[in-house]
Amino acid sequence: MHAEPCSACLKPVHLCVCEAVEPIDNAVFLLILQHPQEKRETLGTAQIAHLQFRNSALKVGLSWSNLKRILGREVDYKRWGVLYLGPVKQGAAPLPEMSIVDKGGVPQRDSDLVLADLEGVIVLDGTWSQAKTLWWRNPWLLKCRRIVLNPQFRSLYGQARKEPRRDSVSTLEAAAFLLSRLEAEPAILDRALKPFSLLLKKLRAPRPVATPRAEAEESASERALDKGEAE
Numbered sequence: 734m735h736a737e738p739c740s741a742c743l744k745p746v747h748l749c750v751c752e753a754v755e756p757i758d759n760a761v762f763l764l765i766l767q768h769p770q771e772k773r774e775t776l777g778t779a780q781i782a783h784l785q786f787r788n789s790a791l792k793v794g795l796s797w798s799n800l801k802r803i804l805g806r807e808v809d810y811k812r813w814g815v816l817y818l819g820p821v822k823q824g825a826a827p828l829p830e831m832s833i834v835d836k837g838g839v840p841q842r843d844s845d846l847v848l849a850d851l852e853g854v855i856v857l858d859g860t861w862s863q864a865k866t867l868w869w870r871n872p873w874l875l876k877c878r879r880i881v882l883n884p885q886f887r888s889l890y891g892q893a894r895k896e897p898r899r900d901s902v903s904t905l906e907a908a909a910f911l912l913s914r915l916e917a918e919p920a921i922l923d924r925a926l927k928p929f930s931l932l933l934k935k936l937r938a939p940r941p942v943a944t945p946r947a948e949a950e951e952s953a954s955e956r957a958l959d960k961g962e963a964e
């Protein structure tokens with residue numbers, strides 16, 4: 734039997750990160766679409782991102798008919814960006830930290846103008862293959878602007894999660910990076926990542942032994958760490 738997870742961060746109680754949550758008033762809306770299997774991932778960060786950004790929503794599922802259905806309001810797809818998973822055709826110029834690419838994966842010249850005008854961004858949460866599944870099962874995503882990130886930092890995941898993920902960074906890191914740049918507020922990045930650092934610290938810390946239940950939970954966390962994906 735498992736103890737109930739924390740009702741706010743949804744982590745097992747001994748991994749609760751709520752003490753590090755410090756919500757940010759973001760202007761650009763953050764929508765996270767989460768693959769159902771990712772929901773059970775100990776190292777998952779979607780719920781943390783949702784808690785850290787006040788202007789956000791987290792939806793779990795495989796497909797939705799359109800963006801209006803999800804948000805409950807009219808949307809202009811041209812003012813919505815989705816983190817793009819496909820290949821990017823890079824020219825001679827180095828890829829900027831953030832750009833908009835066209836349907837062929839070619840960076841657009843008016844990237845900065847498009848980015849400055851975004852009303853919201855969509856991040857697909859899951860492993861690479863799960864995110865791909867979400868991409869293909871929601872054709873309306875093709876109407877959104879395609880954002881490509883080229884973050885110049887190493888993911889906090891380090892060796893914790895071996896399963897390759899798109900961009901090799903967590904959903905929280907991708908969202909925080911994106912919003913810190915879109916809102917020209919570099920401090921957002923560090924502040925948003927604090928609960929994630931705490932999660933990794935708690936997972937790695939040797940736990941004071943005691944009850945058989947605590948041991949069972951610990952070995953479950955270790956298995957999650959070893960496997961990367963707990964499915």
Ligand SMILES: [Zn+2]
Pocket residue numbers: 739740741742743744749750751752
């Ligand atoms: Zn919590």
